[in-house]
Amino acid sequence: MAKTIENLEIEYQLAPTKKQKPNPNELGFGRIFTDHMFMMDYTEGIGWHDPRILPYQPITLDPSAKVLHYGQTVFEGLKAYLSQDDKILLFRPEKNMQRMNRSNDRMCIPPIDEKFALEALKSLLRVEKDWIPKAEGTSLYIRPFIISTEPFLGISPSISYHFMITLSPVGAYYKEGINPVKIAVEGEFVRAVKGGTGDAKTGGNYAASLKAQIAAKNRGYSEVLWLDGREKKYIEEVGSMNVFFKIGGEVVTPALNGSILDGITRNSIIELLKYWNVPVVERQISLEEVIQAYNDGKLEEAFGTGTAAVISPIGEFAWEGKKMIINDGKTGDLSKKLYDTLTGIQTGELPDPFGWRVVVD
Known part of the structure; x- marks a missing residue:
């Protein structure tokens, strides 16, 4: 199936099997990931293309990919919550997309369409709704990020990129919680x-x-x-x-x-x-x-x-x-x-x- 957003279609490649959900009282932070992720590519002369939701998996990079040598990359962090009436809630997500584009500008990465990126995130969350923990103090951490992928050792902005979003059910970031x-x-x-x-x-x-x-x-x-x-x-x-x-x-x-x-x-x-x-x-x-x-x-x-x-x-x-x-x-x-x-x-x-x-x- 596919969903049209801003003249682009998000392709869905759903995982044939699902992972076992973790104990919400033993989550920690950032070590457990959901069944799916979002991915989209950038190619110079084409722009951002091929948005897709696919099973969470390793990615393949050329050893000479620029991100590995010159650190041309940006990321964001936000959270999703489940309300008492079972609705998915986000907190000011448009600000994260705006800030990602400010980071993109500083790092010479092509800007993303902020509205499309937010709709892509919402599409991923709908697929992974069952992963949002409900225990007090828990949430689903969202990590959008962009990496440069051009295999070239010259110091210049990359001509190709991956934009990805991964999801991780989390507890408190510090073991102290709200304690000092x-x-x-x-x-x-x-x-x-x-x-x-x-x-x-x-x-x-x-x-x-x-x-x-x-x-x-x-x-x-x-x-x-x-x-x-x-x-x-x-x-x-x-x-x-x-x-x-x-x-x-x-x-x-x-x-x-x-x-x-x-x-x-x-x-x-x-x-x-x-x-x-x-x-x-x-x-x-x-x-x-x-x-x-x-x-x-x-x-x-x-x-x-x-x-x-x-x-x-x-x-x-x-x-x-x-x-x-x-x-x-x-x-x-x-x-x-x-x-x-x-x-x-x-x-x-x-x-x-x-x-x-x-x-x-």
């Missing part, structure tokens, strides 16, 4: 610099973070707090998340500057805070300012935000042999309210005054 995590401030390595690719969602940014992340985990910390790449003075992100600080009743998050990812959860948190009339500001904030606020007793809460964890409260920062214990190492009231509200909107359990929720019909 411990963060080490990174003083040696940097994640990105202004003018680089920090505001694009591309694989190299994450590969560059691994060295510091491993060192932090060996010291008992969940993630690292990244400082700017020029002065190593100003706060940028925490792990793979945006970061917020509640200081003296005001919530502060680093302003987007070209090296910080424009997080969709970040944007949603800012809108929620404004809706509640909680003072919130996007600006440059230094590590020194945060330390001073802590010493003055004004650092009330800190938390990271992102698709995978949604809200991750921070209970401790470590810097130059010293520790800052925030809110007695407990989840703050604002962090908990933000988490409960955002997840409530995402799952359909709370009203959505912003029109963020998208029903896959």
